[in-house]
Amino acid sequence: MFMRSTVALLAALALTACDRVDPDSPLGKRKAIFKDMLKTSEDMGGMLRGRLPFDGAKFAQGAVKLDGLAHAPWQHFPQVRDAGASSARAEVWQRQARFQALARELEGATGALLAVTRAQPLQAAQLQAPMNKVEAACKACHNEFRNH
Template sequence: MTLTSLPLNTLSTKRLCVVALACLMLSACGGVDPNSPLGQRKAIFKEMLKTSEDMGGMLRGRVAFDGQRFAEGAVKLDGLSHEPWKHFPAVREADHSSAKDDVWQKQARFQVLASSLESATGELVIASQARPFQKSILSPAMDKVEGACDACHKEFRDY
């Protein structure tokens, strides 16, 4: 007997079981609790990455430049840049984080780099307020943001 010759209700039941089993297996594959500190900071970092990639794409010609959207992205990125740090608890939690132990062992240095990113995104907001929009003003400010991200990743992220 083939699957196509089974009565519809049996075929539907088998498909439903396969889908349910697949969902259960995927949910057991190391999902991160979105309300945990790790889940919170991962969500913020993903949003930061998406926002900065869109903005960088505009400056590099991969995405059509839209000055208003760029300026809005700068404000959004600046707001996000102040958020992830509060989701690094004082003591490292037992998780599967990409953060190196140095985040907790070298807190002063970590905070310096976090402040550097916050300053860079603030400068990007200021640069994006100048009219008319000029890539010659926006690109160095965006490069500074990307450099701040990169510096922290090199020192504190375990790839």
């Protein structure tokens, strides 16, 4: 009985390990970047929507981070679709021009948001429209190129 339980446990652990993404793979790197982008933008949006207290300095730091992150994931999309549990649709590789255009739109939106944060003191009302553009750019790409 002990041997059967041990074999079953080892098989379950092996199958669980197979589902993990190598953090050094292109898929692992872009997933980590997108996760960081989501956390950063959620915190910033939370400040503007009253879920979190508004802190101009933290919002500005978030804008710097988000702008840097917005330029980072695209290099981790190889020329051919990689193996693994990716949320990216095949269209990413089939419609590269459109995918890259949406990436540039996101970069432009985060750059515009960053520029607005340089005017001190920051007021939440002045940040709402540029933050909405960042969120719209994310959503546009997700709608076309991400499996939900």
